[in-house]
Amino acid sequence: MRIKIIIIAVLGMISSVLSATPSNINMTRGVTDISHRVYDLHMTILIICCLIGVVVFGAMFYAIVKHRKSQGAVAAQFHESTKVEIIWTVIPFLILIGMAVPATKTLIEMEDNSKSDITIKVTGSQWKWHYEYFDQGFGFYSLLATPAEQFDNLDGKNTDVAKGEHYLLEVDKPLVLPIGKKIRFLVTADDVIHSWWVPAFAVKQDANPGFINEAWTIINEPGIYRGQCAELCGKDHGYMPVVVKAVTQDEYAVWLDEQKQSVIQAKKDAEQALASTLTMEESMTLGESLYITRCAACHQPNGAGIPGVFPALKNSPMILNDRAAHIDIVVNGKAGTAMQAFKGQLTAKEIAAIVTYERNAWGHDTGDVIQVSDVDAKGAK
Amino acid sequence: MEQQTTNYYVPAQSHWPIVGAVGLLFIAIGAGMTVQQMTSEATSGSWLLTIGIVIILYMMFGWFNDVIKESDAGLYSAQMDRSFRQGMSWFIFSEVMFFAAFFGALFYVRMIAIPWLGGASNNEMTGQVLWPNFEAIWPLVTTPAGDTTQAMGWQGLPLYNTVILLISSITLHFAHVGLEQNKRKQLTAFLTITVVLGVVFLFLQAEEYVHAYREMGLTLSAGVYGNTFFLLTGFHGLHVTIGTLMLFVMLIRVIKGHFSPERHFAFQATSWYWHFVDVVWLGLFFFVYVI
Amino acid sequence: MSTLSTAQEHDEHHDHKPKGMMRWILTTNHKDIGSMYLIFSFAMFLIGGAMAMVIRAELYQPGLQIVEPNFFNQMTTVHGLIMVFGAVMPAFTGLANWLIPMMIGAPDMALPRMNNWSFWILPMAFAILLSSLFMEGGGPNFGWTFYAPLSTTYAPDSTALFVFSVHIMGISSILGAINVVVTIINMRAPGMTYMKMPLFVWTWLITAFLLIAVMPVLAATVTMVLTDKYFATSFFSAAGGGDPVLFQHIFWFFGHPEVYIMILPSFGIISAIVPAFSRKKLFGYSSMVYATASIALLSFIVWAHHMFTTGMPVAAELFFMYCTMLISVPTGVKVFNWVATMWRGSMTFETPMLFAIAFIVLFTIGGFSGLMLAITPADFQYHDTYFVVAHFHYVLVTGAIFSIMAAAYYWLPKWTGYMYDEKLGKLHFWASLISVNVLFFPMHFLGLAGMPRRVPDYALQFADFNQLVSLGGFAFGVSQLIFLVVVIKCARGGEKAPAKPWEGAEGLEWDMPSPAPYHSHTTPPEVK
C-alpha cells in the first residue's frame, strides 16, 4: 500500500534526523559553551517541529486512510468551529513562546562582546582572510593551501590527482588562538561582503566593507577548526576557507614570541633585500610561483584574464609600455576595482619578482629586471 | 456591493500593447547600453533609447486616442469608469511606494548608517578603527573618505518652489471645479495657470541644480547627501515633468472641447497625479531641505 | 484595428476568434493571455531548470569539472531569477487571468488591453536578461539577491542590462497586479460579496496588493545599484557615507513579501482542490481569509530575518525574530483547516488531489525549516548554507510549483475541454514526489554539516550527499517532461470533459461548458 510506504518513509526521515548524532548529517555541537547552547536550541526546535509534524500529518493520513470514498465514507457537513480555531491558534502561539525564551537568552549572551581578553581583527578580501592581532601589532594573510591541480579539472587533465584530506579546508597560515580566553573578533572587509564562519564556535559574522562587526568566542578544547566564507563574494567564494588552530595558553605564548621574532626578522630581511640586486633567473622562479598563488585567480595562469571581468595581462599595453604604472598598480592597487593593493600582502622583494615575471612571461620578454628599490619607491616595504 | 456588469466593454484586439512592449524593449536595451557607453564614444545606446521613447510616445498617443474615441462613442459604462479610476489610484499607490523606498534610504543613512560610521550603537570600533576622523553630522558635508560638499538650504529657490507647487494644486482644484460646474472659462484659465506654474517650478529646479553643480560642489556623486538629494529631487522633478506634460495635454483637450462635468476621467487622473506629486514635494521639502 | 467593435457585436459571433499569430499578439482576451502566461512560465521553468541541471552536474562530485566558478555563479543567479520572476510569478498571473473572471462572474479582466501589455513585456525582459549571459564578462553573477557592492563596484559590465530588465519586469508585475485588484474589486457579479469569493480570488487580491506595494521598492533598489555602479553614488559604500547593509534592508523589504507573493496564490489553489476531492466544504473559510491577510501584513515587518548575521543591534534581531516566528500561527491555521476539511470527508485521489496533499506535507516541512531559520542564534549556523537552500526549495518547489501543477491538472479539463491522461498524471506525481525528496531532503543534512551555498566545489565530507542530490535532481528534471507530455496530449484531444468533471468542485467556473467559451460571463450569472 502506497500510503503505508509514505508513512514509513516520513517516519524514517524523522527518526533518522532525531537519532542523528553530531556527525556529518547534523549541526556540529562545537567546542564552546555558546555553540553547545545553539546546538541544544537547534535540537529542541527540530524535535518540536517533528512532533507537530507527526500530529498534523498523522491526523491527515488517518483521514486519508479512513475517510476515502472507496471505503464508503460519506462526507460530513461541518465546516466551521470557532472553538477549535481558537485552540489551534493559541497552542502554536504558546509553543512559539516556549521557543522564544531560550532563543532570546542565548542571543543576548552571544551579542555581549564586552570584557574580552584578546582582540583579533579579521578582514576579508577577494579571496583571503587577513588576521591582525590587534593588541600585539602584527598580522598575516591566510590563503587557501589546496593546490589548483586538486580542484581544477576543467580541461579533464587532473582527473587522477588525489584530493587531500582537508581538501578546500586548508590554509597556509591558520589563525592561532588560545583556549579558555574570551576572544573578540572585529570583522570587516576590504572589497565586497564576506562572512567569517567557524561552525565549531557558532560564530558567523558578516564582514562588511567600511564597517566593523563584532563577535566573540571562548574555545574550550584545543584543536583545529575549519570553516568557510559564508557570503557570496565573487568568483572564488568557494575557495576561501577559515582555519583556526586552538592551542593551550602556554603554547600560545610561545607562538606569540615566535611571531614577534619573525616580524623583526622580516624587517631585517626587507632592509637586506633593498640593498641586494635581484637576478632575472631568481626573480622569474619566485615570481612565477607567487603569480600562480596570488594573481592567477583573477588574471589566470596564462595571463589571459577573464574577458570583461579581469583584464588580460598578456600583451597589456600597460605592461609593455609603462613600467612605472605597472609597478604602481601592483603595489597600490586601483581603488574601486577588484585590483587590490598588494603592498601589505607581499614584501617588496616578492612584488618585484612578480612584476619581473609579468614583464617577461607570455612572450613579453621586455628583459626588465625589477629591483626591490623600484618597488620600494612606490611605497611597498 | 452589487456591481452592474451588463455591457462591460471589452475591446476586441489592439496592437498598442505589443507596440508598448517593443517600446520598453528598446528603452531597456537602449538605457542599458547608454550607461555602459558613458565612458566611450559609442552612441548606439542613446539611439536605441530615443527610438524606444518615441515608440512609447506613439503608443500612448494612439492608445489614448482609441480610448477617447471609444468613450465618445458611448461604449463606456459607469463601471468602466470605476475600473479606470481604481486603476489609476493603485498606480499612484505604487508610485508612493517607489518614493517611499528612497525616503527609507534617506532615513536609514541619516539615522543609522552615518551615526554608525561615527561609532554609534554597536559600531564603536567602526568609528574608532576605520574612520577615526569622521564626524557624524547631517547634512553630510564631509564624507568618511574626506570628500567635501555644501548643504542646500531651504530658503530661496526651494521655498519658492514649495509655494509654487502648493498654489498649482489649488489652481488645479479650481480648474476641476470649473469643469464640474461646466464653467469652461474658469477651467481653461486655471488649467493654463497650473501648467505655467509647473513649468516655472521645473525652470527653478534646473536653476537650483546648476547652482549646486557650479557653485556649491554639490553633485550626484558627492557622498550620500548628494546622492539622496539628487535622486529624490530628481525623480520628483521627473514626475513633475510628466505631470506637466499630462496637464498640457489636458489643456489642449479642454481647448478642443473635450470632457463634460460627468465624464472626465483623464482630467481627474491627471489631477490626482498632480496632487500626488505635490504631496511628495512637501515630504521632500521637509525631510531633504528643512531638517 | 477593430478596437471599436462593441460588446454586442461579440455576442453575435460568439466564438469568433481572430486567427494565426496575430490572435495571440493582439489579443485582449483573458483566456488567451492566461494561456500565454502559462506557456511562457513553463518555458522559463525548463530554462531555469536546465540551469539547475548545470549546477547539479557541476556539484555531482568535488572539484571543478564542467563550468568555471564565474559561470557557475551566473547559473546560480540566473536560475534563481528565472524561477522566481519567470516561472512562478507568471504562472500565478496566468492562473489569475484564466480563473478570476470566470470565478467572480466577470466578462473579462477589468483592463484587457493593459493585460496584454503586462504579458508581452515579460518575454522582452527575459530576452534581455538571458542575452546578457552572452556578453563579454557574462551575465549577472552576484546571486539573485544581488548584494552590493558585489553587484555594483565589482559587477560585470552587463549589470546595466540586468537593472533595466528588472525594471520592465517590475512594470509588468505592477500592471498585472493592478489589473487583478481592479477586476476583483470592480467586476464581481451581483451577489458575489467579498466573503463569497473563492479563496483563490481572495489570496490573489492580497497577493496583488503585496505586488503593488513592493515591486516599486525593487525598482528603487535596482536604481540605486545602477547609480552606485555607473554614476559614482555611494548609497552602498561606506566611504561616501552609505552602507552595504542598506542594500539588504531595501532588497528584503521587497524580498520577503515577494516570497509570500509566491505562496499565497498556492494557498488559494489548495483551498479549492482539497474541498473538491474531499466532497466537503472548506473548513473555516473566514479564518482562511483572515490568516492570509495576517500573513501578508506580517510579511512587511520580518524582512531582516535574512540579515541576522549582518551585525544588527540585538534589539532589532529580537524584533525580527519574534515577528518572523509569529507568521507560523496564521500559516498553521491554514494547514489545520485543510486537514479539518479532509477530516470525515469522502476523499478520492486524482492527480490534483495527490499534488495538493503532497503540497500540504512538504510545504509544512519547508515551513518548519523556515521557523528554525527564524531562531536567530540557530540561524547563525544555518545562514547561507544548504539548509537555507533546502528550506526555500521545499516551500518553492514542493510548495509553489506543486500547487501550480495541482492547479494545472485541476483546471486543464476546463481549459482544453478534454480530460488529461490520469495514468500519466499519476506517474508524473509519483516520479516527482520521490525524486524531489531525494533532491532536496539531503540538502538539510549538507547545510547542517556546514556546506555553504553558492559554491561550485566543496570539501570531501559532502561528496556522498551531493551525488545523491544531483541524481535526485536529474530524475526530477526528467519527471517534468512527463508533465509536458500530459499537457500537450490533453490540449490535442482525449476524452471529452463535462462542464464539471470533479464531483465535489464548487465555483462559477464549473457552471460554464468545457472548454470554457471564448468570452466569459457576458451576462453576469446569478450568485446565491
Ligand code: HEA
Ligand atoms: C514561497 C516561499 C517561502 C515561504 C512561504 C517561506 C516561509 C518562511 N520562511 Fe523562508 N525563505 C524563502 C522562501 C520562503 N520562505 C527563500 C526564497 C529564502 C532564501 C532567500 C535567499 O537568501 O536566497 C528564505 C529564507 C528564509 C530565512 C533566512 C535564512 C537565512 O538566509 O539565514 C528565514 C529566517 O527566518 C526564513 C523563514 C521563514 C519562515 C519563518 C517562514 C514561514 O512563513 C513558514 C510558516 C509555516 C510553518 C511554520 C508550517 C506550518 C505551520 C504549522 C503546522 C503550525 C504549527 C507550527 C508551529 C507552531 C511550529 N526563510
Ligand code: HEA
Ligand atoms: C521557484 C523557484 C525555484 C525552483 C522551481 C527551483 C528548482 C530547482 N532548483 Fe533552485 N533556486 C531557487 C529557486 C528555485 N529553484 C533560488 C531562488 C535559488 C537561489 C539562487 C541564489 O543563490 O542566488 C536557487 C538555488 C539553487 C541551488 C543552489 C545553488 C547554489 O547555492 O550554488 C541549487 C543546487 O542544487 C538548486 C537546484 C534546483 C533544482 C535541481 C531544481 C529543480 O526543481 C528544477 C527541475 C526542473 C527541470 C530540470 C527542468 C525540466 C527538464 C528539462 C529542461 C529537461 C532536461 C532535463 C535534464 C537534462 C535532466 N537551486
Ligand code: CUA
Ligand atoms: Cu569571501 Cu565568500
Ligand SMILES: [Cu+2]
Ligand atoms: Cu523571508
